Amino acid sequence: MRAESTVSVYRENPYAEDSVEKTARILEEMNDLTAFHAQRCPAYRRILCAAFHGKTKFGRLADLPALPVRLFKEMELRSQPSELIIKTLSSSGTSAQRPSRIFLDKDTATSQAHALVRIVRSFVGAKRLPMIILDHPGVVKDRSSFSARGAGILGFSQFGADQTYALLSETMQPDWQALDSFIARHQGEKILLFGFTFILWQHLLLAADHSGRKLDFGDSILIHGGGWKKLEESKVSNLEFKQRLHHTLGIRSVHNYYGMVEQTGSIFMECEEGYFHAADYSEVLVRHPRTLDVQPHGVPGLIESMSTIPRSYPGHVLLTEDLGVVHGSDGCRCGRRGSHFSVLGRLSTAELRGCSDTYQTSS
Amino acid sequence: MINVLVPTSAPDHERQLQLLIETATLPPFDPLVVEFVDAVSKSVLLDGVMSRMPQMAAVAHWMRKGHIAKLHGAFNERRAGRLSLARGIALHFAPSNVDSIFLYSWFLSMLVGNANIVRLSQRRGEEVTALLAKINLVIEQPKFRPIMLRSLVIAYDHAHEITEQLSQCCQVRVLWGGDETVRRLRAIPMNPLGIEVVFASRFSLAVINADDIRSVDESQLRQLAERFSNDAYWFDQMACSSPRLVVWVGEKSSCDFAKQLFWPAVHEEINRRSIQYPEIVGINKLVTAFVSAGLEMADGIEPNPTGSVSRIHLAPIAAPDFRNLECGGGLFFEAEIPRLEGLPQLLTEKDQTLSYFGFAREEIRNLALSLPKRAVDRIVPIGSALNFSTVWDGCDLLQTFSREIDLQ
Numbered sequence: 001m002r003a004e005s006t007v008s009v010y011r012e013n014p015y016a017e018d019s020v021e022k023t024a025r026i027l028e029e030m031n032d033l034t035a036f037h038a039q040r041c042p043a044y045r046r047i048l049c050a051a052f053h054g055k056t057k058f059g060r061l062a063d064l065p066a067l068p069v070r071l072f073k074e075m076e077l078r079s080q081p082s083e084l085i086i087k088t089l090s091s092s093g094t095s096a097q098r099p100s101r102i103f104l105d106k107d108t109a110t111s112q113a114h115a116l117v118r119i120v121r122s123f124v125g126a127k128r129l130p131m132i133i134l135d136h137p138g139v140v141k142d143r144s145s146f147s148a149r150g151a152g153i154l155g156f157s158q159f160g161a162d163q164t165y166a167l168l169s170e171t172m173q174p175d176w177q178a179l180d181s182f183i184a185r186h187q188g189e190k191i192l193l194f195g196f197t198f199i200l201w202q203h204l205l206l207a208a209d210h211s212g213r214k215l216d217f218g219d220s221i222l223i224h225g226g227g228w229k230k231l232e233e234s235k236v237s238n239l240e241f242k243q244r245l246h247h248t249l250g251i252r253s254v255h256n257y258y259g260m261v262e263q264t265g266s267i268f269m270e271c272e273e274g275y276f277h278a279a280d281y282s283e284v285l286v287r288h289p290r291t292l293d294v295q296p297h298g299v300p301g302l303i304e305s306m307s308t309i310p311r312s313y314p315g316h317v318l319l320t321e322d323l324g325v326v327h328g329s330d331g332c333r334c335g336r337r338g339s340h341f342s343v344l345g346r347l348s349t350a351e352l353r354g355c356s357d358t359y360q361t362s363s
Numbered sequence: 364m365i366n367v368l369v370p371t372s373a374p375d376h377e378r379q380l381q382l383l384i385e386t387a388t389l390p391p392f393d394p395l396v397v398e399f400v401d402a403v404s405k406s407v408l409l410d411g412v413m414s415r416m417p418q419m420a421a422v423a424h425w426m427r428k429g430h431i432a433k434l435h436g437a438f439n440e441r442r443a444g445r446l447s448l449a450r451g452i453a454l455h456f457a458p459s460n461v462d463s464i465f466l467y468s469w470f471l472s473m474l475v476g477n478a479n480i481v482r483l484s485q486r487r488g489e490e491v492t493a494l495l496a497k498i499n500l501v502i503e504q505p506k507f508r509p510i511m512l513r514s515l516v517i518a519y520d521h522a523h524e525i526t527e528q529l530s531q532c533c534q535v536r537v538l539w540g541g542d543e544t545v546r547r548l549r550a551i552p553m554n555p556l557g558i559e560v561v562f563a564s565r566f567s568l569a570v571i572n573a574d575d576i577r578s579v580d581e582s583q584l585r586q587l588a589e590r591f592s593n594d595a596y597w598f599d600q601m602a603c604s605s606p607r608l609v610v611w612v613g614e615k616s617s618c619d620f621a622k623q624l625f626w627p628a629v630h631e632e633i634n635r636r637s638i639q640y641p642e643i644v645g646i647n648k649l650v651t652a653f654v655s656a657g658l659e660m661a662d663g664i665e666p667n668p669t670g671s672v673s674r675i676h677l678a679p680i681a682a683p684d685f686r687n688l689e690c691g692g693g694l695f696f697e698a699e700i701p702r703l704e705g706l707p708q709l710l711t712e713k714d715q716t717l718s719y720f721g722f723a724r725e726e727i728r729n730l731a732l733s734l735p736k737r738a739v740d741r742i743v744p745i746g747s748a749l750n751f752s753t754v755w756d757g758c759d760l761l762q763t764f765s766r767e768i769d770l771q
Contacts, residue, residue, distance in 0.1 A: 043657035050656035050675075051664040075657050277390075289642040292669055302646075350641040352460075352599045354693040357707045362386060 014118045014279035015336035019329040022338065023061065026283045029308045030064050030316060031057050035143035037314035040079035044314040060283060062294040066304050066319040069262055072100040080312040091148050091261045106310040112265030115281045116155050119269060123255060124159055124221055130186040131160020132179070132217070134195025134204055135182055135283055136222070138165040148261040149196055156194040156223065158356060162186070164197070172203050190219045193251065195308045196226035205270070208248050216250035222311070225267070228344060237276065258322075258343055263271070264314045266307040268341075275327060278339040281308045286326050287319065289347060300325040300340040300344055321347045365525060366449035368483065369516035371499050379515045380480070382534055383468070386512050388449035389476040391765060392435045399501065399510050400470055401428040406497045413493055418597060422463045422494070425751065426470065434474070434753060438761050446768040449476030450558070453532035453764060456548060457564075458539040459484035460601040462491045467751050468537055468760070469516075475765040478513035478587040480529055485518055526551050533557055535764060540564075560763055562756050565603035565715035566686040569594070569745055570706060573613030573621035575697075575721025587720060590746025594718055596638055597749055600691040604716040604741070604748045607675065608684075608696040610706060612722075619700040626672060633671045644692040647671030660685035661696070668694075683711045703730055712737035715756060718745040 017025070035056040038045045044067075047053055050066045071077065078085070084105045091100040104112070133153055140150045142233040157163050164182045170176045195204075200222075208214065213276065222245065238256070245251040256278045259267035266281035278284050285294050286301040303324040310316050323344040332340045365376050374381035389396060402424035413419045424430065438447075453472040457465030469481050483491065495516065502511045519525055530536055530553035538548050538561045545563045553559065569591065579587065597606050604630040611618040645668075652668045652675050655661040663676030677685065685696065700706060702724055717739050719727060727742055740757040743750070753760050 046659060046662075047653050047656045049663055051653070051668070068646060068653065070646070071653050071657070072652050074650060074654045105643065198457070230556070290645055290669060319646075319649075321643070347643050347646065349640065349643055350638070352601050 012122070013336075014122055014281070015277055015338050017280060017337060019339075020265055021335060022280075022283070026306060027058075027061055027064075030061070030306055032306070033310070033316040034058070034065065036311065037079045037316070041077060041314050042079055043075060043202070044079070061283065062076075064306070064317045065318045067314065069100075069260065069318045069320050072102060072262055072313075072315070073098045076101060076103075077313050077315075077342065078103045079314055085312065089148065089151050089261050089264060094306055100263070102315065103313050109311040110308060111311070113155065113158075115265040115279070115309055116267065117158070119267060119279050119281075120156070120159055120223070123223070123269060124192055128159060128161040128208070129190050129192040129221075130162045130164075130182070132164055132166050132182065132191065132193045132195060133157065133158070133160075134166045134200045134319070136169040137165045138171060140167040150342065151176075151261065151264060152196070152225065153194070160192050162192070167199075170278070174204055174207050174213075176213065183215065188218070190221070191217050193217065193220060193222040195222075195224055197224045197228060197241075197251075197256065198226065198230040200224055201231055201241070202232075205244055207246055209244075214248055214250075218250060218252075220251050221253040221255070222251045223255050223257060223269075225259055228256075228343070232345065260305070260320065262318055263305055263307040263310065265309050268305075271332060271336055271340065273332055273334045273340075275332055275334070275340035275342060276334065277334075277336050278341075280338075282306055284326060284339050284341055286324055286341070289323070293320075295326075297326050297328050302347065303317075303341070323347060365517055365519040365522075367515065367517055368495050369481075369514055370502050370511045370664050372503055372511065373515065374728055376515065378743070380529070380532070383478040383480065383515060386478060386509075388451060388478065389513070391438065391447055391449065391475045391508070392431075393476065395507070395509060396473055396476075397428065397431050397435075399507050400426045400431055402473040402501045402504075402507070403498055404428075405577035405591055406528055407494070410424060410493075410497070413490075413497075416490065417593075418463060419490060419494070421750075422466060425467070434761065437753075438475075441650040441762065442757075442767075446770050447762075447765040448476070448768060450764060450766050451477060451530060452479040453479050453535040453537060454529050454533035455479065455481045456539060456544075457483050458541075459486050461598050461603075462488045462494070463751070464517075465491070466494060468539065469514075471753060471760045472535070472537075472764040473510070473513070475761055477764060478533065479515070480533065481516040482526075482529070483516060483518045485520065486749075487518070490651050503521070523551060530554065530557075535560065538562065556762070560727055560760075561757060562603075564689075564713070565756070566608075566711075566713045566733060567604045567606050567718070567748060568608035568610060568714060569606040569718045569720070569748075570610045570612060570623070570703070570722075571621065571719070572721025572743075573611045576621040576624055577617065584624060585632070587745065588625070588745075591720075592629060592632045592636070593626075593746055595695075596633065596636070600642070601689070602695055602749060605691075606716075606718055606748060607694070608698065609758040610709065611697065611699045611764055612701070612703050612706075613699070614701060615699060622697070626674065630672050631677060638671055638693075640671070640692045645719040647690055648673045648694045649728065651688050651694055654723055655681075655688060655696075658682075660688070679698060686713050693697075704733070706737070707735050710735055710738040714738045714745065715735050716741040716748050718743050718748045720745045 016309040038048055038056045058064050085103045089102040116180045140153055155317040242254050268276035283306045285304040288303050303322045304318045306317050324341050326339050328340040329339045330337045367376050393440050404423045407423040408414045455468045464491050465481055470670045534557050536553050536559045538545050541564045649668050652664045660681040661675040662678040665674040669695050673694045677696045
């Protein structure tokens with residue numbers, strides 16, 4: 001059995017579907033994917049048997065079996081034989097943890113790229129824009145095994161032309177020469193910038209402030225992602241972040257995105273109102289962090305993210321360790337339909353003290 | 364960076380270490396040492412806050428003069444007129460999960476007359492900090508100066524040099540910790556004349572007679588749940604002796620019925636104690652439950668795995684390394700066997716404490732005689748799993764910390 005995506009009509013706008021219709025469609029796709037993976041991935045099937053009576057068909061999105069996203073760090077989950085795996089993505093992760101390993105076959109990789117194109121084009125337009133990559137070129141050297149950062153950069157590079165890296169590989173210092181000549185080359189053109197939130201903050205914005213430099217990217221759109229955690233530690237709000245981007249780099253339009261390496265492609269983009277949106281490929285729920293009961297709109301909890309894309313690994317319904325709140329389905333003032341939500345941070349990682357760390361230290 | 368935690372009067376660890384090396388050992392159960400231990404006990408019991416913490420109260424009672432006299436009596440009885448002396452300097456590496464272990468290890472060694480160096484984890488619980496403050500107040504009293512001169516408690520970051528230096532000047536090295544810690548520490552050379560005692564990571568389980576549970580009354584059931592909860596939840600289920608597997612003995616229907624009585628009682632007990640872990644602990648348990656199902660260690664996960672009591676059913680084909688899934692916070696594997704005689708087949712050398720309910724002493728003794736190689740060092744009633752004993756992991760600590768003189 002092979003579940004076919006029912007998004008057959010590639011509407012231009014991935015945020016146009018009526019929410020009732022979408023819920024029914026996503027449920028059907030999720031049920032199909034659950035059955036598909038149960039058949040292909042023995043470990044997934046065993047989990048369904050142990051925790052969900054082996055069921056693969058569910059009546060509500062809230063009932064679907066969600067895997068905790070950390071499971072992909074703890075074990076190998078694959079729904080395709082290894083000879084069909086063309087790429088393995090790994091999360092950056094913290095040094096103490098093992099990284100996630102996400103196995104992609106050709107179909108899944110293609111679907112990821114398609115989803116990303118439709119979502120991002122709806123923000124930046126169909127034309128390839130001159131592009132600044134807010135990172136250093138060393139990140140994408142090895143093309144068979146990617147970090148989340150490398151995969152993100154390669155995925156987004158397709159939306160640009162004249163891709164120019166903003167940082168020098170060896171030092172992670174801004175490549176002022178490259179940036180200046182890029183701006184000179186593309187005077188008056190709309191510019192696309194892409195990068196990871198913290199790299200952008202630490203290595204470009206603060207570095208520019210430090211050396212008293214300013215740039216003006218003019219009519220520009222920035223897409224950034226990868227998490228707010230480190231900025232939160234330095235007490236930087238989204239508003240302050242945007243103001244400083246405008247002040248120091250002259251960037252006008254800024255869109256954060258929320259996504260995870262376990263569901264590459266079906267990312268959630270931040271709209272002009274500051275909310276993340278679920279596109280045709282995804283849906284979000286929020287669950288109570290202790291009972292895992294689904295929370296009503298407006299009540300914070302753990303974010304559960306669904307994606308119609310994963311076929312080579314059972315990652316279509318994932319319970320994250322991120323806290324968030326869904327504000328509503330449809331009705332966002334930006335005009336996009338679909339669930340829109342905010343990310344509030346991460347579940348704090350208090351650890352029970354095991355006896356395995358006599359010798360380890362937290363300096 | 365080396366922090367000297369005890370004694371506070373020590374100028375630095377180097378000079379205190381020199382004192383330890385130069386000072387003679389004391390005779391076993393020297394009255395001054397016994398008085399010191401009792402004085403620490405009193406200072407804990409007189410502290411309104413500490414004496415109300417069950418773990419600290421247990422430590423304080425263990426240190427009381429009356430109990431130490433019992434240990435002394437048992438020590439003499441075992442010696443049977445033979446002569447034992449201290450070994451010299453004992454170096455203890457304390458585990459970070461059970462706050463009281465460092466004290467038992469240190470004081471037992473002190474009682475047989477050794478000078479002691481205790482290395483504590485940087486991640487110490489509040490109880491340890493409170494306990495150290497009490498010890499410092501007592502040890503700085505002029506009359507306990509001989510003990511002060513023979514004591515050094517330190518904490519330091521990952522540093523081989525200091526571990527090696529200390530290891531070269533001790534006669535006993537005591538390692539408490541996980542397998543990885545033990546492996547790393549054992550690789551560091553020590554005084555060729557020194558001996559080493561190692562307490563690595565272990566696993567513990569409870570065995571319950573299902574038929575017996577069916578015949579207990581409500582208050583007995585409540586008492587059992589209370590005792591089981593002590594064993595399982597006191598150290599967040601992270602002590603080596605905390606049960607992580609519950610084996611039911613009886614026919615299937617009997618086991619099912621017993622579970623329906625037992626687990627709600629445990630649940631009620633946990634609620635009564637208002638035990639609530641950080642939310643991430645529930646997620647850890649969910650991850651562990653799914654990992655164990657995915658890796659064929661479990662074939663059933665009871666509803667609400669993120670709650671305070673999480674139950675997963677051990678798959679009959681589970682590899683023994685399900686024991687390595689250290690999660691804590693109240694995650695229990697369960698299995699059923701028709702007869703107690705079948706239990707040894709489930710056991711491995713990693714298993715330390717077997718706590719039991721509903722079996723006659725004779726049955727337990729027969730079970731002990733059929734234990735497989737290295738498996739299980741303690742068999743105790745449910746409720747006593749965490750009680751510290753001077754015999755630990757099969758090793759008599761008072762005997763090991765001292766040396767016998769062959770006097771002819």
